[in-house]
Amino acid sequence: MDQKKTDEILINETENGVLIILPERCKGCNFCIEFCPLHVLESTAELNNLGYIPPRLKPNSRCTTCGFCQWVCPDFAIYCIKNKTVP
Template sequence: MEETSKKRRGIIHIIPNRCKGCGFCIEFCPLKILVVSKEFNNKGYHPPEIVPEKAEKCSACLTCELICPEFAVHVEKVEKSAQGNKAEMEV
């Protein structure tokens, strides 16, 4: 019987127009995946954006989602097998 280890990964979704620019998600992300965007949202704030080369490193710890007071960040949890195949997806 073959055993495969699973790693939890996350796909970060940002709703820019909900953001009020507090920066909590950026400051508290342990892997520093988020940075301040140069773009403005419709409220005049700079929402976070994902650093493209770090996006795959998200561990789905949910810190950014839980700390956002405006519910502007959502993390989609994805279980991947050791071979890198998507095994299961949680929403």
């Protein structure tokens, strides 16, 4: 799993797609961390510009890009893009 930081956007490539975290939109509610069915997210050690602690993907985690995190995030700070397969 590869994590890239691009202009304050965390792009996490997974086996099933991409998990994108926008730390500057995060208000630290931790819903994504608490409700992730696979518990692959954790808090970072850094504050964003709003003074909140955004999430990050745990190292060596197995995110399936199920999308549950994006549905519980009230600030649209995290979302998934699944790999498309052609039948």
